[in-house]
Amino acid sequence: MNTGDALLVLALLSGSAAALLLVLPQGRLERLRRGSLLLFASSLSVAFLLLLYYFAVSDFRIYYVWRFSSAAYPMYYKLSGALAGQEGTLLFWAMLIALSALYLERGDERRFAFVRHTQLVVIVLGLYFTFLTFLQSPFTTIYQAYPDLPPGFMPEDGNGLNPLLLDPWMASHPFTTFLGYAGTTIPFAGAVVYLFTTARRRRDDAAQRLWVTTGMQWLRFAWLFSTISMTFGGIWAYKTLGWGGFWAWDPVETAMLLPWLMLTAAVHVTLEHRRDSTKYSVLAPVLVAFSFSLVVYATAVTRSGIFESVHAFIAGSAGRYIMLLVGISFTVPLVLGIWKYLRTPRREEERGVVSRTNIFYAAILVFLIITFISFYGITFPPLMKLITTQKYAITKQFFNLWLYPFFLLMLLLIGLGLHYTESRKREALGAFGVFSLITLIAVFIKPTEDFNIVDYTSFISASKPLLYATLGEISSLSVIPPVAYILYASAERWQLFSRASRRRKLREAGVIAIHLGVALIAIGVVFSSLFTSEFSVTLNKNRIGEEKPLTQAEFHEGFGRLGTWGVHQGEVLTDYRIKLLDYRDYIDYGSGAGSSYGMSIAEFREAAARTPQGEFSVQGMVGEVLDGGHATFVKLKDSTGELWVATAPGVNLARGEVVVATGMPLPDVKTPEGRNDVVLLAEQIGDSPAGAFRRVQLARVAVFRGEAKIGEGDVKFEVYKNGDARRPLIDRSLSRDVFVVMDSPTYRGEMSMTVRIKPLINQVWMGVALFVFGILLCILYDPGGRRHEAS
Amino acid sequence: MLKTRRLLTLAALAAVAIFAYYAASATPVISDQNYTYIAELEWYNTYDAGAEVALREKKPMMVYFWTIWCIYCEKYHKEVFSREDIRQILARDFVRVAIDMDVNKEDTRRFNVAAPPHVIFMTYDGEIITRVPGYMPADDFKRVLLKVKAEAGGAGE
Numbered sequence: 026m027n028t029g030d031a032l033l034v035l036a037l038l039s040g041s042a043a044a045l046l047l048v049l050p051q052g053r054l055e056r057l058r059r060g061s062l063l064l065f066a067s068s069l070s071v072a073f074l075l076l077l078y079y080f081a082v083s084d085f086r087i088y089y090v091w092r093f094s095s096a097a098y099p100m101y102y103k104l105s106g107a108l109a110g111q112e113g114t115l116l117f118w119a120m121l122i123a124l125s126a127l128y129l130e131r132g133d134e135r136r137f138a139f140v141r142h143t144q145l146v147v148i149v150l151g152l153y154f155t156f157l158t159f160l161q162s163p164f165t166t167i168y169q170a171y172p173d174l175p176p177g178f179m180p181e182d183g184n185g186l187n188p189l190l191l192d193p194w195m196a197s198h199p200f201t202t203f204l205g206y207a208g209t210t211i212p213f214a215g216a217v218v219y220l221f222t223t224a225r226r227r228r229d230d231a232a233q234r235l236w237v238t239t240g241m242q243w244l245r246f247a248w249l250f251s252t253i254s255m256t257f258g259g260i261w262a263y264k265t266l267g268w269g270g271f272w273a274w275d276p277v278e279t280a281m282l283l284p285w286l287m288l289t290a291a292v293h294v295t296l297e298h299r300r301d302s303t304k305y306s307v308l309a310p311v312l313v314a315f316s317f318s319l320v321v322y323a324t325a326v327t328r329s330g331i332f333e334s335v336h337a338f339i340a341g342s343a344g345r346y347i348m349l350l351v352g353i354s355f356t357v358p359l360v361l362g363i364w365k366y367l368r369t370p371r372r373e374e375e376r377g378v379v380s381r382t383n384i385f386y387a388a389i390l391v392f393l394i395i396t397f398i399s400f401y402g403i404t405f406p407p408l409m410k411l412i413t414t415q416k417y418a419i420t421k422q423f424f425n426l427w428l429y430p431f432f433l434l435m436l437l438l439i440g441l442g443l444h445y446t447e448s449r450k451r452e453a454l455g456a457f458g459v460f461s462l463i464t465l466i467a468v469f470i471k472p473t474e475d476f477n478i479v480d481y482t483s484f485i486s487a488s489k490p491l492l493y494a495t496l497g498e499i500s501s502l503s504v505i506p507p508v509a510y511i512l513y514a515s516a517e518r519w520q521l522f523s524r525a526s527r528r529r530k531l532r533e534a535g536v537i538a539i540h541l542g543v544a545l546i547a548i549g550v551v552f553s554s555l556f557t558s559e560f561s562v563t564l565n566k567n568r569i570g571e572e573k574p575l576t577q578a579e580f581h582e583g584f585g586r587l588g589t590w591g592v593h594q595g596e597v598l599t600d601y602r603i604k605l606l607d608y609r610d611y612i613d614y615g616s617g618a619g620s621s622y623g624m625s626i627a628e629f630r631e632a633a634a635r636t637p638q639g640e641f642s643v644q645g646m647v648g649e650v651l652d653g654g655h656a657t658f659v660k661l662k663d664s665t666g667e668l669w670v671a672t673a674p675g676v677n678l679a680r681g682e683v684v685v686a687t688g689m690p691l692p693d694v695k696t697p698e699g700r701n702d703v704v705l706l707a708e709q710i711g712d713s714p715a716g717a718f719r720r721v722q723l724a725r726v727a728v729f730r731g732e733a734k735i736g737e738g739d740v741k742f743e744v745y746k747n748g749d750a751r752r753p754l755i756d757r758s759l760s761r762d763v764f765v766v767m768d769s770p771t772y773r774g775e776m777s778m779t780v781r782i783k784p785l786i787n788q789v790w791m792g793v794a795l796f797v798f799g800i801l802l803c804i805l806y807d808p809g810g811r812r813h814e815a816s
Numbered sequence: 817m818l819k820t821r822r823l824l825t826l827a828a829l830a831a832v833a834i835f836a837y838y839a840a841s842a843t844p845v846i847s848d849q850n851y852t853y854i855a856e857l858e859w860y861n862t863y864d865a866g867a868e869v870a871l872r873e874k875k876p877m878m879v880y881f882w883t884i885w886c887i888y889c890e891k892y893h894k895e896v897f898s899r900e901d902i903r904q905i906l907a908r909d910f911v912r913v914a915i916d917m918d919v920n921k922e923d924t925r926r927f928n929v930a931a932p933p934h935v936i937f938m939t940y941d942g943e944i945i946t947r948v949p950g951y952m953p954a955d956d957f958k959r960v961l962l963k964v965k966a967e968a969g970g971a972g973e
Binding site for chain 2: 165266270273275378380383387390391393394397398401413414415416417418420421423427433490492494570687746768769789
């Protein structure tokens with residue numbers, strides 16, 4: 026057994042010991058218990074550090090490292106490989122849960138049975154994840170994975186990440202995701218223990234107080250990181266997937282949204298419960314527990330292989346056990362919740378239809394409906410496929426169409442919730458009525474069909490039923506009045522706190538920032554999605570300085586036996602233009618630069634001048650291939666220069682290929698271009714085994730509208746050994762992004778590009794930033810535990 | 817006394833029930849075990865199934881790689897494959913294969929397709945005539961179809 030697996034076994038043993046000793050009466054073998062727990066957390070932490078180390082030194086004997094890393098990667102991407110697959114993420118998750126269990130050791134709260142029981146649940150969950158990690162260990166060696174390999178075989182390089190994942194946002198995405206996911210563990214354990222304790226004994230003051238105080242900050246922590254991780258994922262998708270969207274209702278994206286939605290509901294309900302512990306004493310813990318259940322469900326969607334999505338390329342096999350955990354984590358809190366509900370005496374509802382509590386309750390219900398629709402959207406197709414083998418089409422239009430009305434309702438209720446106090450009931454209800462009415466009118470205001478919220482004619486439904494047609498016809502302008510309402514309500518609310526203490530003000534600023542963030546996101550999401558202008562254009566890399574008008578037409582290029590074709594169709598002139606400023610084509614060696622595969626062209630020139638008799642290997646990309654009859658001339662290029670190589674006739678090389686040529690320098694030879702230069706007389710010329718990180722085609726372009734330049738920058742097409750990646754130009758401004766992407770690599774000098782002008786997209790990111798800032802203020806200035814007064 | 821919250825709960829449950837019923841009954845079937853249904857045409861789900869028919873009927877093959885979440889695939893379905901003249905050419909002259917890249921990983925790997933949409937045209941005996949990566953507007957696509965049809969006939973002799 027290797028070191029890593031031994032650490033996992035140690036963690037399993039010490040974790041089990043810690044759990045067993047915890048069941049003993051308090052005080053017995055206390056030091057042993059603490060020791061076991063410490064060992065549990067530290068062996069998992071050391072195991073994870075060991076995995077990071079294997080990635081840092083590119084130890085390709087470890088199968089997991091081989092799969093997700095490559096020697097040429099910069100350190101950042103090497104380390105991010107540790108969370109690129111199921112094995113590593115499970116280990117990371119298990120480690121975080123074990124550390125959470127250790128967190129519960131602090132202070133003197135362990136004297137309460139509630140905390141010890143919560144800790145027990147956390148440890149058991151930690152053990153479960155350690156077991157899953159062990160089942161599919163990240164420490165498996167290639168010799169175990171491929172028993173036929175000769176002993177001592179050492180791979181030259183790893184398989185590498187999918188090049189699309191080589192992006193700083195994506196590299197941070199799994200890290201933040203699992204911080205958020207793991208953050209739901211303590212709240213889950215606390216909620217389940219609380220439900221169990223209070224359902225059985227009805228009254229446990231310590232449990233009553235502690236489950237909220239322990240849970241609240243962790244909930245916010247999870248909420249914070251889920252928000253950040255979804256945003257990172259969104260920015261990555263926007264940059265990388267080429268279509269310039271940040272959200273596609275892909276099953277995995279949606280699955281990640283589910284715990285976020287549930288967390289949002291749980292945070293709100295728990296705050297109400299903290300204010301008055303007789304309120305939501307069942308709903309709050311159940312929703313809190315479900316946040317964790319949905320986290321596990323999201324993992325199942327990503328990893329089980331039952332669901333299909335963009336993320337499916339990382340599917341693994343511990344799926345069955347994850348599905349089992351999904352079942353358990355839903356059933357337990359649900360059963361306990363029902364049990365407690367049946368045993369809790371009904372409380373009197375306060376008088377009147379409109380009250381703070383009822384408004385709040387309505388908002389929570391709307392939120393739960395939104396969660397259910399999202400859940401249904403990703404669960405129904407795979408479920409039906411299992412049952413009927415038929416695949417049902419649920420596309421993004423399905424989600425947009427069904428969610429939009431509830432989304433509007435939620436925005437209006439946010440406004441009312443912010444504005445409402447018992448003392449200004451009439452005023453608040455009046456404002457709610459006015460804004461709702463304006464919203465309703467805005468639903469019908471449509472300058473053009475582009476304002477339709479959903480293109481319901483697409484294959485959302487075969488029969489295009491009336492309800493779909495009606496909902497699809499809603500004008501996107503309807504999002505403006507609720508957003509205005511939230512702004513107005515925020516301003517009104519802020520006035521209430523003009524005399525409050527500094528701390529109270531900061532907390533309130535947090536609450537307002539969160540909701541203003543939502544308003545900003547709403548505007549950005551709706552308008553950037555609906556009002557993107559898109560153009561296609563072809564530029565020629567040899568015509569630097571050329572300007573082309575951007576017409577609302579599509580141009581396409583194919584290749585193969587039929588050669589190229591390209592047709593403009595129905596050109597609609599616009600006042601947008603694009604200009605090619607520069608073009609370069611080079612090889613990037615990454616951290617593998619100067620590796621043994623060959624020297625750069627500049628290095629060769631220097632070395633050849635020093636020792637003209639020597640033999641050299643030069644690495645470069647094939648620029649041109651000329652058949653000279655008695656010899657083949659190959660022009661090599663890299664970022665340091667160009668070099669002609671003469672070699673045997675009939676060599677078969679393609680332009681763009683990265684090769685290593687080995688041979689002697691011939692000084693002062695007439696090149697095919699007619700200049701006298703040093704030429705490499707190569708005995709052999711062939712594939713570069715691994716050295717290059719990527720080959721880059723880079724076009725520098727500027728986009729104009731009328732006379733004004735609205736965007737400028739580099740558009741890249743990168744070719745890696747295991748795939749391609751398009752790196753668009755994104756020139757941001759407050760009102761819009763200019764987005765230019767190269768559709769495919771240059772072909773016969775032509776570059777086909779797509780240009781998009783996306784309005785108000787940055788409002789989405791600004792909204793998220795505000796939202797995150799708000800959560801941080803709440804975490805800092807409302808640490809929990811205190812009852813806080815009604816607003 | 818009116819129990820407002822109970823009423824709210826019932827209203828929410830009713831909304832969910834209506835949604836679930838409506839959504840379930842209106843959601844179209846996109847594929848079953850043998851066929852995918854795009855543009856009201858039947859497409860074979862695997863290359864092998866299509867290749868067999870192509871060889872038998874001596875018709876060129878159009879192998880279309882797509883996914884449910886791909887935006888340009890949807891545009892293909894709506895604006896290109898469903899256009900009556902194109903639909904007729906597809907129905908009459910081509911053996912159609914639709915590879916759902918999320919499901920049929922084998923064929924996706926076999927033809928080294930990185931991203932949807934992606935179309936490969938082949939002769940009846942499986943020789944690749946041309947690839948169309950990405951989206952292509954209807955008029956151009958029709959031109960390609962006709963060209964491929966002519967080309968495939970020549971290559972097939």
